[in-house]
Amino acid sequence: MTTLFEKFDSQHQVQQLAEEFYDVMDSDEKARELRRLHPDNLFFTKKILYRFIVHWSGGPELFNGDYTNSTWLELRHRKVELNELHRKQWLYCMETAMRNLDFNAELIEEVLARFSSLINSMLAVRSGVNASD
Secondary structure, three states, rough: OOOOHOOOOOHHHHHHHHHHHHHHHHHHHHHHHHHHOOOOOOOHHHHHHHHHHHHHOOOOOOOOOHHHOHHHHHHHHOOOOOOOHHHHHHHHHHHHHHHHHHEEEEEEEEHHHHHHHHHHHHHHHHHOOOOOO
């Protein structure tokens, strides 16, 4: 079975995606509320997202496996008040970044579907709702 990671052109493409994702968030007014939740300097935040995506998508373990699930994401973001607008803006930034980098349509669709599911699970953990309900 092919992993999501294997569908990327290279590990470098994932690094470009993490960079572009935060560049979109940093410059696009449509992501203003989401951007306010992040530190002014995104240098380390970009590195964390890159390492997370590589590991989460089935690539090399650049990240502890315990840190690639919705519970860990909830813990990492526990002090941040997240809502549906933030979810939509996050997915918008990811989709825009992939389009800016000329990802193929099938990969964009799969990445967005998987991230949407992950974010929904994370928000369900926060609200105490079972994500499968």
